[in-house]
Amino acid sequence: MGRIVKAAPFDYVRAESIEHVLELLAQYGMDAKAIAGGQSLVPMMAMRLARPAVLVDINWISDLKQVEIEADRVSMGATTRQRDVEDDAELHVALPLIRRALKWVGHVQTRNRGTIGGSLVHADPSAELPLAAAVLGATLRLQSRDGGERALGAEEFFLGPMFTAVGETECLIDIEWPIWSGPGVVSAFEETAMRSGDFAMGSAACQLQLDAEGVCRRAAIGLGGVDGTPLAFPDLAAELTGRRIDGVLAREVAQAAIARAEPGADLHADVEYRRHLGAVLLARTLQRAASSVNPSVTAH
Numbered sequence: 007m008g009r010i011v012k013a014a015p016f017d018y019v020r021a022e023s024i025e026h027v028l029e030l031l032a033q034y035g036m037d038a039k040a041i042a043g044g045q046s047l048v049p050m051m052a053m054r055l056a057r058p059a060v061l062v063d064i065n066w067i068s069d070l071k072q073v074e075i076e077a078d079r080v081s082m083g084a085t086t087r088q089r090d091v092e093d094d095a096e097l098h099v100a101l102p103l104i105r106r107a108l109k110w111v112g113h114v115q116t117r118n119r120g121t122i123g124g125s126l127v128h129a130d131p132s133a134e135l136p137l138a139a140a141v142l143g144a145t146l147r148l149q150s151r152d153g154g155e156r157a158l159g160a161e162e163f164f165l166g167p168m169f170t171a172v173g174e175t176e177c178l179i180d181i182e183w184p185i186w187s188g189p190g191v192v193s194a195f196e197e198t199a200m201r202s203g204d205f206a207m208g209s210a211a212c213q214l215q216l217d218a219e220g221v222c223r224r225a226a227i228g229l230g231g232v233d234g235t236p237l238a239f240p241d242l243a244a245e246l247t248g249r250r251i252d253g254v255l256a257r258e259v260a261q262a263a264i265a266r267a268e269p270g271a272d273l274h275a276d277v278e279y280r281r282h283l284g285a286v287l288l289a290r291t292l293q294r295a296a297s298s299v300n301p302s303v304t305a306h
């Protein structure tokens with residue numbers, strides 16, 4: 007028997023406003039799915055892993071694409087394209103870790119269509135943007151017609167592999183990313199995948215703020231692909247503050263972090279390999295970021 011490569015029949019509705027999306031999602035409930043960049047949903051429909059009866063196209067709503075950079079945060083509409091964020095010089099300065107993460111997301115072609123919000127709602131445990139959201143402590147704002155609005159921290163948003171707190175009648179409206187202000191903000195993102203552009207077997211991210219002597223004043227760290235959700239470790243990150251990060255300290259913190267993860271096994275990597283990978287990648291990101299040349303000139 008041949009493999010199914012075509013989606014089951016569905017209706018298509020182009021939503022004209024956020025209110026229209028919420029109305030359609032309320033009307034059709036679990037039969038509807040929002041389509042953003044379609045880079046995950048379309049392949050899933052083609053393989054019939056998803057069979058929405060109604061596709062609600064949210065690409066034409068300008069309110070969902072607004073990006074506002076304020077003093078301490080960036081508010082980013084859910085359908086902002088990944089490539090637009092990657093190419094934006096101001097966002098690069100405000101959110102250096104996001105740009106680093108995006109470089110690892112699929113290919114230029116998928117990033118041209120794929121949206122920031124779509125990647126977060128898809129919630130692949132190996133995906134880079136969910137890891138960045140966990141590490142930076144992003145806030146995700148959801149709306150529904152009958153439930154109104156709620157804002158969730160990344161730790162409440164990601165519930166399991168491809169499983170988030172987004173209800174079937176809810177739409178992700180925007181994401182608020184905190185900006186670290188002041189000099190010496192450095193970051194690193196590392197991952198290992200079978201091929202360039204593939205989902206990671208393991209990934210690690212960190213953002214540090216170093217003073218002029220290279221002493222860590224603020225830190226955020228996390229691991230992806232080694233558990234059902236991206237993992238952030240605020241308490242371990244706090245142990246880095248007031249210290250100079252060398253190889254010994256980086257490995258110590260990385261070991262403590264991976265000890266809390268529960269990696270799965272698949273064709274490409276067993277549990278032990280994923281543990282090893284997570285520890286190596288996190289130690290490497292810490293060392294890379296901490297040894298960034300002249301942190302005082304990387305100021306936001």
Ligand SMILES: Cc1cc2nc3c(=O)[nH]c(=O)nc-3n(C[C@H](O)[C@H](O)[C@H](O)COP(=O)(O)OP(=O)(O)OC[C@H]3O[C@@H](n4cnc5c(N)ncnc54)[C@H](O)[C@@H]3O)c2cc1C
Nearest residue numbers: 040042043044045046047112120121124125127133178204
């Ligand atoms: C060849 C290839 C390689 C890839 N490699 C990677 C990779 O290395 N790393 C990675 O992270 N991703 C990768 N991806 C996936 C890509 O990043 C997708 O862009 C992303 O996962 C989904 O974003 P999207 O905008 O395309 O969402 P869609 O595919 O349109 O939607 C994904 C899901 O989110 C829901 N959704 C979307 N937006 C909203 C919203 N605002 N509110 C509520 N629900 C919403 C949809 O209903 C659907 O369930 C790859 C994709 C391809 C095709």
